[in-house]
């Protein structure tokens with residue numbers, strides 16, 4: 001007989017089904033609880049609530065395990081290309097040679113964006129944040145692809161929109177960078193693979209010959225793979241919940257980009273470098289800043305530290321730290337903030353405040369130092385996170401549709417005033 005949980009409220013007992021995932025985690029299914037008992041459950045911030053069943057990404061925060069479709073992040077980061085991982089996340093299997101070639105070819109057919117999209121850049125103030133630009137430009141793609149708004153798209157039609165979005169995202173991201181410099185945009189070269197093409201559009205100049213450096217391509221592939229999915233985090237849950245209203249793919253991803261922007265989520269990579277710079281300019285006294293992070297009367301937090309799920313270590317941070325050392329050495333860069341970051345980590349990992357709260361460096365702690373070494377300005381860091389996360393968002397959106405999930409609509413416990421009499425404005 002399958003396992004159940006019993007919930008006793010007053011003199012009544014309710015039987016609740018227990019469901020088990022393939023990696024052994026268990027959940028109490030409360031979906032019928034309100035119908036049976038009149039009670040809802042309350043879990044602010046969803047700290048203990050599963051919002052869906054998903055076969056895409058598994059993570060074990062206690063053991064520091066992260067797997068995409070059953071493959072460990074360590075193996076994927078070491079051996080795969082970003083586009084291979086995108087295929088894996090979206091279609092569930094690692095592609096065979098021909099499948100990968102077809103996938104790349106299909107994407108390459110859609111790398112151009114409508115020329116009128118460039119007019120948006122005339123409207124953005126020169127100092128506007130790249131994430132604000134990205135979210136609006138990706139939302140605008142729906143307006144440039146009205147066929148994507150048709151209700152009841154076939155699987156083939158949905159797939160076409162997925163190809164378009166994957167292709168155009170990298171062009172849009174590189175154009176945001178070019179426009180921030182006031183430079184002319186560089187058009188895609190479809191002879192290149194996805195990541196090479198992105199770097200080419202970003203760093204090539206019309207005035208010079210440009211050769212994409214393999215070392216840079218490799219580290220960029222690794223970074224994008226490490227960011228490609230992370231189960232039901234804030235932005236991914238946003239993508240699923242927006243998509244559950246039957247909103248189109250572009251609108252759903254644009255909403256996810258906005259969610260990612262926050263400094264407690266993807267915006268942390270920018271915040272980390274800004275913090276490290278501040279510490280450097282303040283004389284590099286890491287003890288002082290650790291003390292500030294611990295002080296409950298000081299709003300300062302050690303950015304790039306802590307995670308809702310990882311309570312042991314973040315496996316992505318381990319890989320990134322090593323990649324950071326490697327790339328700085330290969331490019332012959334000596335970045336003072338890397339030393340500050342290592343010192344902060346060393347001090348924090350021994351400090352009881354951080355140890356007791358299980359706060360470890362997360363994916364964002366070292367990634368910014370790599371982006372900076374590659375030549376990206378700080379404000380572009382979260383945009384790069386979004387580029388990496390795109391296949392995960394798409395896979396999750398597609399899964400939510402395939403599972404025919406109902407519209408996302410949480411309950412609440414109302415704590416406001418009860419009945420009040422309307423008073424005329426002069427009498428208030």
Ligand code: CMC
Nearest residue numbers: 263264265266268293301302303304305306307308357362
């Ligand atoms: N510095 C100082 N104290 C911290 C930090 C930090 N970075 N993170 C958590 N704490 C403390 C927090 O004050 C609380 O202390 P107490 O129990 O005394 O009140 C305790 O640790 C638990 O923190 P929490 O905020 O309740 O934990 P959470 O699971 O709600 O938040 C987090 C997780 C990632 C938002 C948080 O750790 C944080 O703000 N970190 C800094 C921002 C950051 O690096 N974000 C990137 C996350 S990884 C990438 C991504 O998600 O995109």
